[in-house]
Amino acid sequence: MSESKSLSIDSFMQQFQLRIEQVLHQHLHALPADAEKLRTAMQYACLQGGKRVRPVLVYAAAKALAGNMDNADVPACAVELIHCYSLVHDDLPAMDDDDLRRGKPTTHIAFDEATAILAGDALQAMALRLLSDPNFKIAAEARLQMVHHLAGAAGYEGMVSGQSIDFNAVGNTLSVAQLEKMHSLKTGALINASVLLGALSSERASTQQLDALQRYGECIGLAFQVQDDILDVTSDTATLGKTQGADQALNKPTYVSLLGLVGAQNKADSLCAQAIEAIADFDENADALRAIARFIIARNN
Amino acid sequence: MSESKSLSIDSFMQQFQLRIEQVLHQHLHALPADAEKLRTAMQYACLQGGKRVRPVLVYAAAKALAGNMDNADVPACAVELIHCYSLVHDDLPAMDDDDLRRGKPTTHIAFDEATAILAGDALQAMALRLLSDPNFKIAAEARLQMVHHLAGAAGYEGMVSGQSIDFNAVGNTLSVAQLEKMHSLKTGALINASVLLGALSSERASTQQLDALQRYGECIGLAFQVQDDILDVTSDTATLGKTQGADQALNKPTYVSLLGLVGAQNKADSLCAQAIEAIADFDENADALRAIARFIIARNN
Numbered sequence: 001m002s003e004s005k006s007l008s009i010d011s012f013m014q015q016f017q018l019r020i021e022q023v024l025h026q027h028l029h030a031l032p033a034d035a036e037k038l039r040t041a042m043q044y045a046c047l048q049g050g051k052r053v054r055p056v057l058v059y060a061a062a063k064a065l066a067g068n069m070d071n072a073d074v075p076a077c078a079v080e081l082i083h084c085y086s087l088v089h090d091d092l093p094a095m096d097d098d099d100l101r102r103g104k105p106t107t108h109i110a111f112d113e114a115t116a117i118l119a120g121d122a123l124q125a126m127a128l129r130l131l132s133d134p135n136f137k138i139a140a141e142a143r144l145q146m147v148h149h150l151a152g153a154a155g156y157e158g159m160v161s162g163q164s165i166d167f168n169a170v171g172n173t174l175s176v177a178q179l180e181k182m183h184s185l186k187t188g189a190l191i192n193a194s195v196l197l198g199a200l201s202s203e204r205a206s207t208q209q210l211d212a213l214q215r216y217g218e219c220i221g222l223a224f225q226v227q228d229d230i231l232d233v234t235s236d237t238a239t240l241g242k243t244q245g246a247d248q249a250l251n252k253p254t255y256v257s258l259l260g261l262v263g264a265q266n267k268a269d270s271l272c273a274q275a276i277e278a279i280a281d282f283d284e285n286a287d288a289l290r291a292i293a294r295f296i297i298a299r300n301n
Numbered sequence: 302m303s304e305s306k307s308l309s310i311d312s313f314m315q316q317f318q319l320r321i322e323q324v325l326h327q328h329l330h331a332l333p334a335d336a337e338k339l340r341t342a343m344q345y346a347c348l349q350g351g352k353r354v355r356p357v358l359v360y361a362a363a364k365a366l367a368g369n370m371d372n373a374d375v376p377a378c379a380v381e382l383i384h385c386y387s388l389v390h391d392d393l394p395a396m397d398d399d400d401l402r403r404g405k406p407t408t409h410i411a412f413d414e415a416t417a418i419l420a421g422d423a424l425q426a427m428a429l430r431l432l433s434d435p436n437f438k439i440a441a442e443a444r445l446q447m448v449h450h451l452a453g454a455a456g457y458e459g460m461v462s463g464q465s466i467d468f469n470a471v472g473n474t475l476s477v478a479q480l481e482k483m484h485s486l487k488t489g490a491l492i493n494a495s496v497l498l499g500a501l502s503s504e505r506a507s508t509q510q511l512d513a514l515q516r517y518g519e520c521i522g523l524a525f526q527v528q529d530d531i532l533d534v535t536s537d538t539a540t541l542g543k544t545q546g547a548d549q550a551l552n553k554p555t556y557v558s559l560l561g562l563v564g565a566q567n568k569a570d571s572l573c574a575q576a577i578e579a580i581a582d583f584d585e586n587a588d589a590l591r592a593i594a595r596f597i598i599a600r601n602n
Binding site for chain 1: 332333335336338339340343390393395396413414415416418419421422423425426427429430432433434435441442444445446448449452453455456457458461462463464465466468469482486
């Protein structure tokens with residue numbers, strides 16, 4: 001990757017990280033004041049910054065198909081709301097019982113447990129409501145497909161099942177295939193949905209292109225998780241913004257525990273290459289997607 | 302109400318209670334086996350019977366517009382999945398901390414707290430996914446409107462805010478207006494959405510008819526809550542299927558505590574009459590809706 005390309009992905013990410021902050025802020029501050037504490041908790045859960053990988057992927061996939069970026073704002077916001085809701089519920093005492101997230105108190109610590117449960121619930125509804133909002137002016141069929149993909153990725157067909165399998169696997173040994181299945185549900189499905197929603201927002205994706213983007217999404221989804229497992233053992237708490245070694249401490253099966261550190265790093269490299277290969281037929285508009293694949297395995301938090 | 306009409310509403314309710322059991326069973330058993338414990342918990346949370354007031358309202362509203370009952374199955378299922386998810390989360394230790402629901406252990410007691418949180422999360426996603434499923438063959442615009450109404454009723458614009466206000470009101474005094482606002486969000490929004498989704502499933506509702514049905518829905522939504530408050534003090538635990546006097550014990554503001562028992566009963570009667578008045582222009586196809594309004598304030602559990 002030349003220096004100019006490396007600079008341009010940094011600037012792409014910064015540009016769309018800034019944009020999604022504004023879009024999230026706008027929608028979360030447009031909620032009526034009916035339940036002030038709940039609204040504040042929803043804002044707290046979503047407006048703490050972060051890498052915003054999923055919305056950036058929505059924009060990058062829209063760009064790969066030369067789509068109108070304005071039409072990517074709602075799906076970008078929706079995937080991040082789902083991601084933030086999942087973090088709030090994952091951190092609950094009955095789940096991972098985490099007090100720290102991105103270096104700040106988790107939502108149930110900053111507010112209370114009931115409010116955290118409800119804020120997560122409301123964020124999920126909000127994400128799917130935004131996609132069906134009459135003000136989101138793209139074809140009804142495309143918006144319905146987005147609802148269907150996102151509700152699938154968020155629910156039983158994706159994230160929630162992955163979380164349930166993960167939770168019940170603590171202290172058990174999983175095979176690499178079982179670990180892969182769990183992560184493809186827990187993390188992969190939403191990352192994949194981000195790519196698909198971005199592509200759908202362009203209203204010009206062919207079935208062939210959607211298939212290629214799906215393969216891309218599956219590879220980077222897994223790569224993302226492998227890198228997370230690597231960072232859990234190689235990074236420190238300050239850089240990570242969450243408790244380092246948390247998975248190890250919980251005796252959770254990880255790619256590092258199954259493949260060793262070098263094996264896990266090789267796997268991440270290979271998945272990144274496969275992701276880039278999957279979109280080989282796309283033109284330079286897909287360079288942001290290519291760069292994100294590289295970023296995912298190079299990030300340190 | 303003549304005896305024959307009284308019999309016919311009983312038979313309408315029984316017919317569609319049976320039908321919704323089958324529809325719920327079919328969809329909940331069609332889930333893949335990826336996360337067996339989670340799937341079992343979702344089934345447990347939804348297949349314990351119950352009055353099924355919301356899905357019966359979907360069918361009755363569809364019938365009021367002479368709609369095809371087959372097109373009402375998916376929205377009927379969706380509103381009940383949302384209702385069941387809300388019960389699972391409301392019963393959690395951090396919320397109402399209830400061990401008993403419809404005379405059986407609540408989901409977090411029968412399984413565990415993490416599984417109950419996740420089952421609720423997955424049921425919400427499932428409801429909205431069903432409405433956007435390509436196999437649900439009505440116009441895309443109508444399905445999108447259903448997603449929008451249901452996500453609104455379930456989320457911050459409805460149920461979740463109501464629950465948050467209710468939770469934070471424990472031990473406080475609310476005015477009748479504040480209590481009404483809270484219940485219109487907590488219970489009313491989903492009941493209203495049930496009526497609207499049923500009407501939309503007919504694909505033949507005029508704006509005027511939707512407005513009338515909305516007024517009907519608002520009145521029976523409130524009437525339902527007033528009757529719940531009455532039953533909390535007049536019924537016994539066995540008939541109620543949940544702990545009698547639970548609201549009183551929690552020092553929650555209720556219509557009975559604010560208006561007295563007779564005042565609350567008068568309010569329920571008046572709301573029932575207003576609901577029936579709102580749909581005065583509908584023909585005999587709306588008799589089921591009229592009968593449901595009467596049933597809501599006559600039920601004993």
